[in-house]
Amino acid sequence: MPSFMSTVRxxxxxxxxxxxxxxxxxxxxxxxxTGNFLLLQPNPEPYNxxxxxxxxxxxxxxxxxxxxxxxxxxxxxxxxxxxxxKRQARPVGYHVTGSAGKPSKKSFASTTMIYTxxxxxxxxxxxxxxxxxxxxxxxxxxxxxxxxxxxxxNEVFSDPLxxxxxxxxxxxLGFHLRHGFWSAFQSLGLNHPRYMPIIYGLGxxxxxxxxxxxxxxxxxIYLREVVL
Amino acid sequence: xxxxxLHLRIWRQKDANSPGKLVSYTLNDVTPEMSFLEMxxxxxxxxxxKGEEPVEFDNDCREGICGMCSLVINGIxxxxxxxxxxxxxxxxxxxxxxxxxxEPFRAKPFPVVKDLVVDRSAFDRILAAGGYISVNxxxxxxxxxxxxxxxxxDEAMDAAACIGCGACVAACPNASASLFVxxxxxxxxxxxxGQPERKRRALRMIEQMDKEGxxxxxxxxxxxxxCPKEISIVHIARMRREYMRAMFC
Ligand code: HEM
Numbered sequence: 001m002p003s004f005m006s007t008v009r010x011x012x013x014x015x016x017x018x019x020x021x022x023x024x025x026x027x028x029x030x031x032x033x034t035g036n037f038l039l040l041q042p043n044p045e046p047y048n049x050x051x052x053x054x055x056x057x058x059x060x061x062x063x064x065x066x067x068x069x070x071x072x073x074x075x076x077x078x079x080x081x082x083x084x085x086k087r088q089a090r091p092v093g094y095h096v097t098g099s100a101g102k103p104s105k106k107s108f109a110s111t112t113m114i115y116t117x118x119x120x121x122x123x124x125x126x127x128x129x130x131x132x133x134x135x136x137x138x139x140x141x142x143x144x145x146x147x148x149x150x151x152x153x154n155e156v157f158s159d160p161l162x163x164x165x166x167x168x169x170x171x172x173l174g175f176h177l178r179h180g181f182w183s184a185f186q187s188l189g190l191n192h193p194r195y196m197p198i199i200y201g202l203g204x205x206x207x208x209x210x211x212x213x214x215x216x217x218x219x220x221i222y223l224r225e226v227v228l
Numbered sequence: 229x230x231x232x233x234l235h236l237r238i239w240r241q242k243d244a245n246s247p248g249k250l251v252s253y254t255l256n257d258v259t260p261e262m263s264f265l266e267m268x269x270x271x272x273x274x275x276x277x278k279g280e281e282p283v284e285f286d287n288d289c290r291e292g293i294c295g296m297c298s299l300v301i302n303g304i305x306x307x308x309x310x311x312x313x314x315x316x317x318x319x320x321x322x323x324x325x326x327x328x329x330x331e332p333f334r335a336k337p338f339p340v341v342k343d344l345v346v347d348r349s350a351f352d353r354i355l356a357a358g359g360y361i362s363v364n365x366x367x368x369x370x371x372x373x374x375x376x377x378x379x380x381x382d383e384a385m386d387a388a389a390c391i392g393c394g395a396c397v398a399a400c401p402n403a404s405a406s407l408f409v410x411x412x413x414x415x416x417x418x419x420x421x422g423q424p425e426r427k428r429r430a431l432r433m434i435e436q437m438d439k440e441g442x443x444x445x446x447x448x449x450x451x452x453x454x455c456p457k458e459i460s461i462v463h464i465a466r467m468r469r470e471y472m473r474a475m476f477c
Contacts, residue, residue, distance in 0.1 A: 189466065
């Protein structure tokens, strides 16, 4: 019987971890996007109250954040490992490469996972520094003093360079999820000929909704604050 | 008879330790009804007549069932025809004046022996690690003494169609052997005869696959598209379930 660690490092175990952590991060992204739609309102209060409500979870929130960070780290280590192993496994490449077409799912998205992943990581680092660890403005809503995140978001998204960066990063996130979503099911062993086409299609939908949703918010705010 | 002229770019490599390179040949007497390997036979006859070394390539039954033939033709293992091994590919699928690039299957665990011949014994070692069943010696059991539902028998037969050619590895951007290994694990996990070693088999074959130096599977599914027997990646999903079952159940 192999040890737990050798299971995790095996080609199958590694992808199992990638899939679970990847899907968990997708669930987080869906929650994150839903809450952030409050930013589309011209009234700052609902968004600030929502952010304050999340912070009121205290240590529970910190535990959730630590789990997310741990998942991201596990996901990245496995992803980098897949990439390094693939380079070792074919030291001499082909002069001509192609695809045999259907039912192959090899695509721009599937062959660029490591690069779109690295861009997502760089984006995340900047994103957290700008907002979570960014300037602390205060406001009072219904007599409660809380952080004015709405103001910070408006300021940041008035910079066209920042908005442009967001748009690019989110499009790449969309590509990551276009292959990632269905691939996670396959990695978990969940492939049924009847349901897989639905999951594959759902991947496109999730990729588009999350990418357009997350790039739509900064674009909307830029238009509202600067252009109009 | 109509003759075609083809421009071939073929990987020539003296032995495992020498560097290889693509060498160009022009062949004027190709007919559409030749198989791809017969076309290479004609090339070799010309080379031998000129006193040059013929191009080495693997082949045996030339009926698409033995799994010996290989070749990456214009970037696709077994060439452009779906569900067709190189030996069953015919020159009518190419046009007069075409340039065809022919390379060996590429993967670290498939070292080139000479020209287009690669050593695929890594597959044999994976099979030896667990791709077998226990049988009681003695007289053969009567037919149909072990009932197997039709759907299960069909699914096992689909997996058993694997001829072990290695095109899945050659086509995989990661050089993963997952399709081959999953076909073997799947076939035996589905049938009653495979049950005694079911868990051990999944663990050992996957361990051996990783040890041989194949890459991890990124679910590109390019393997399924080039497989001459159209083995589905559904078997890779089953292999993963088998592995987890063996670990945790
Ligand atoms: C919001 C963050 C992210 C989400 C939601 C996400 C989601 C996913 C999902 C669902 C998969 C499919 C897993 C599978 O095939 O089993 C995947 C694969 C992958 N992810 Fe991410 N990912 C994220 C961030 C990252 C980051 C930061 C990296 C950086 C290295 C990365 C690298 C990869 C790679 C390389 C793969 C492909 C693995 C393979 O080829 O087998 N991802 N991702």
